[in-house]
Amino acid sequence: xxxxxxxxxxxxxxxxxxxxxxxxxxxxLEAWIEQDVSxxxxxxxxxxxxxRTQFGGWIDLxxxxxxxxxxxxxxxxxxxxREVVAQxxxxxxxxxxxxxxxIDECASAYLKKPLAEAFRERFEIAIPDNVNxxxxxxxxxxxxxxxxxxxxxxxASACSLDINVVFFxxxxxxxxxxxxxxxxxxxxxxxxxxxxxxxxxxxGFWFINVGENEHRNWDDRIKYGFLSAGGGKVYSDSLKKLKxxxxxxxxxxxxxxxxxxxxxxxxxxxxxxLVGDRRLFDLPLQSAMHYSSDDPTMxxxxxxxKWHKTFSREEAKRFPGAFANQNVVCKLREERTLAFVKNxxxxxxx
Numbered sequence: 001x002x003x004x005x006x007x008x009x010x011x012x013x014x015x016x017x018x019x020x021x022x023x024x025x026x027x028x029l030e031a032w033i034e035q036d037v038s039x040x041x042x043x044x045x046x047x048x049x050x051x052r053t054q055f056g057g058w059i060d061l062x063x064x065x066x067x068x069x070x071x072x073x074x075x076x077x078x079x080x081x082r083e084v085v086a087q088x089x090x091x092x093x094x095x096x097x098x099x100x101x102x103i104d105e106c107a108s109a110y111l112k113k114p115l116a117e118a119f120r121e122r123f124e125i126a127i128p129d130n131v132n133x134x135x136x137x138x139x140x141x142x143x144x145x146x147x148x149x150x151x152x153x154x155x156a157s158a159c160s161l162d163i164n165v166v167f168f169x170x171x172x173x174x175x176x177x178x179x180x181x182x183x184x185x186x187x188x189x190x191x192x193x194x195x196x197x198x199x200x201x202x203x204g205f206w207f208i209n210v211g212e213n214e215h216r217n218w219d220d221r222i223k224y225g226f227l228s229a230g231g232g233k234v235y236s237d238s239l240k241k242l243k244x245x246x247x248x249x250x251x252x253x254x255x256x257x258x259x260x261x262x263x264x265x266x267x268x269x270x271x272x273x274l275v276g277d278r279r280l281f282d283l284p285l286q287s288a289m290h291y292s293s294d295d296p297t298m299x300x301x302x303x304x305x306k307w308h309k310t311f312s313r314e315e316a317k318r319f320p321g322a323f324a325n326q327n328v329v330c331k332l333r334e335e336r337t338l339a340f341v342k343n344x345x346x347x348x349x350x
Contacts, residue, residue, distance in 0.1 A: 005169040005180050021170040021177065022142075026077045029140065029168055030060055033073065037063060039181065040138070040166060043234055044071060045122040047107035047115065053094045057087065060140075062095070062106070064119070066234065066327055068128035069135060070095055070103070076141035085151050088137045088163070100131045123234055125326040136162040136191070142169055149184060156185055162194035195331075206241075206248045207325055207332040210258065212313070217287035218252060222259070222310050224275045224283060229328045230300030238328040239301050240267045248305070249332060249341050256318030258311050260345035265304030269293070273302040309345045317344040 008015040030049070037044045048062040061073035072095055074088045098106075107115040119127040139152070144165060155161045165184035170177055195202065208227055212218050221227055227250065229235040242248070242263045250259035265273075271293040273280040280302060281293065289300040311317065323337035332338055341347070 005167060005182055007171050007178065007180055009173060018171040018173050018178070021172050026075050026140075026142075030075055033140070034061060039168075040073075041181070042071075042187070043123075043237060045119060046110075047103075047118075048110045051106060053091060055090065055094060057091060057094075059091050059095075064103075064107070064115075064131070066123045066125065067330075068131040068133065070098075070132050071136045071138060073138050073140060076139060076144065082148070084139055084141075085148055088139055092135060092137050095132070095135050098132055103131055124232065134162070134194070136194075137164070139163075139165045141165055141167055143167070144184075152184065156190050156193065160193045162190055164190050202331045202333055203338050204247065205332045205338065206246055207323065207330050208248045208250045209325060209328050210250050210252045211328065212252045212255075215287055215289060217285065218258060218313060220285045220287060221250075221305070222307060224280065224285075225264070225305050225307060226273065226275075226280065226302050227305055228270060228289065228300050228302045230270070230289070231298060233297055235328050236267070236297075236299070236301040239303060241329050242267065242303050247347075249345070250310075251324060252313055252316060253324070255313045256316030256322070257341050257344065258313065258316045259305075259307055260309050260341070260347060261305040261307040263303055264306050267301045267303050269296060270300040270302045273304070308347075317341065 007018045009018055033039050034046055034049055037046050042063075042065070044063040044065055046061055046063050049060070051059040051062050053059060059072055060075050063071040063073060065071065072088060072091050074084065074091065076084050104115045107118070111118045116127045119125075144152075144167075149165070152163055152165055155163050164187060167182050167184070169180045169182075171180065172178070192202075210216070210218060210221070210227065211229060216228065227239070227248075229239045243266055244263050246263040248259075248261055248263060249257055250261070251257050270280055270289055275283060281289070292298040293300075317340070319340060321336070322340065323332065323334035342349075
């Protein structure tokens with residue numbers, strides 16, 4: 001069944017369905033996404049609009065994520081159902097062949113600055129060395145026919161391609177335009193299936209970049225059982241991936257792996273995190289979490305951790321070539337590093 005979205009207004013215990021509006025131009029939607037890519041609910045940097053491919057096509061939008069992977073964003077517009085699916089696959093075949101130099105040239109022309117500079121400004125980390133190691137495909141539509149939905153679901157499930165559809169539907173309420181968003185398939189499930197095809201299977205363990213600095217202290221985190229990140233959505237949203245029961249290895253840059261533990265509490269704003277019956281902010285911390293305690297976007301966010309084994313900075317465990325990542329949270333897949341940290345921290349599975 002083709003996807004449809006409906007909204008109701010609640011008034012005096014009654015539901016009234018809101019009338020749908022037809023977008024007068026999907027160029028509006030393209031412009032909205034270009035202006036604020038967070039509409040997609042994804043952490044991205046737009047690096048091109050109406051990008052001409054080697055085969056003569058024009059990609060509506062191209063974006064890059066914090067891992068250095070590219071995303072093709074193609075609006076359905078007036079294309080036939082089969083055209084839009086075939087087109088996004090054609091664009092993906094071209095995107096996959098681009099070298100880092102070609103990507104930088106394309107992005108720099110659009111951004112009016114080097115991609116590395118714009119990437120650091122957006123994500124506040126250096127651009128990865130392996131840019132375009134993989135890519136994703138996203139079709140933006142207000143509606144799609146049954147056949148196209150089946151094809152896309154087949155490509156994502158049976159072929160493990162990272163392809164999905166995001167729907168935007170316009171409504172009207174008392175003369176005000178409203179826009180609703182929904183996905184054809186859960187984006188995280190699609191990404192995980194795709195990763196399992198392209199990458200070493202995930203170990204189930206998370207890598208956590210502790211971010212030791214004058215505002216965050218490893219000794220505090222050991223003593224009070226927590227990890228934190230904040231000062232921007234790119235950091236706090238990453239921390240929110242962690243759920244109670246998740247197994248983590250903590251890493252301090254320039255030192256090595258310092259802790260193995262289990263997440264006990266999902267992320268909350270630091271002002272709401274309790275250690276026993278006391279607020280974290282009321283404890284004698286060795287560092288001051290200086291980010292706004294009231295603004296959810298800029299606040300420091302905290303997860304609870306039960307530490308099974310920890311080491312001081314000076315005793316941190318590492319070896320030449322050990323996996324490290326500048327992101328706050330990522331999945332630990334690298335086999336040599338995983339075997340090493342399991343041995344060093346005495347992790348026994350089963």
